[in-house]
Amino acid sequence: DAGVIQSPRHEVTEMGQEVTLRCKPISGHNSLFWYRQTMMRGLELLIYFNNNVPIDDSGMPEDRFSAKMPNASFSTLKIQPSEPRDSAVYFCASSPLDAETQYFGPGTRLLVL
Amino acid sequence: KQEVTQIPAALSVPEGENLVLNCSFTDSAIYNLQWFRQDPGKGLTSLLLIQSSQREQTSGRLNASLDKSSGRSTLYIAASQPGDSATYLCAVRGGGSNYKLTFGKGTLLTVNP
Secondary structure: OOOOEEEOOEEEEOOOOOEEEEEEOOOOOOEEEEEEEEOOOEEEEEEEEEOOEEEEOOOOOOOOEEEEEEEOOEEEEEEOOOOHHHOEEEEEEEEOOOOOOOEEOOOEEEEEO | OOOEEEEOOEEEEEOOOOEEEEEEEOOOOEEEEEEEEEOOOOOEEEEEEEEOOOOEEEEOOEEEEEEOOOOEEEEEEOOOOHHHOEEEEEEEEEOOOOOOEEEOOOEEEEEEO
């Protein structure tokens, strides 16, 4: 199994630009999670999907952030417009339904100048 | 709101030493607790998972304990090796159907040859 795949691995952009992060979960996994990791706040859950439906987006910081899961094998996290404080590592994780743990992708390191 | 604290934030030890990493959480109504390992530029890998009804779990040189009533967990690493150098994160999952993982900020471990 290829594991959770994220792209791009690194992204450098300028303030005000739109950023789209992509995730392919492990085949057969029903749940998908987007996290953000910063030195100050650690690892925080942004949004959780179950069977492609957003269940909890209470961690999404503001309206500039949006996430979609059009099918079971693909999800996007979009930031528009991006700001320097959005600089962080964004992780996608997936798990089978009711699984005990989550399987993390390698992350996308985002730098907004 | 669940809060997870890890002490120390960083630890440097010589190869061969036994060591203990600490994790504390504020809400004892947890479903399980996990220890993850994070290597630079990589995602998280689950090391050990302890159910709320268990006291400890072991895998090779790793042993994790859980004292739910006091809100504490420890990760014991025996005979440390340079390959153990990484950031170790503790995460708790809420009780009931709460899927959410709350992470500590991690302990950066360096094992010197």
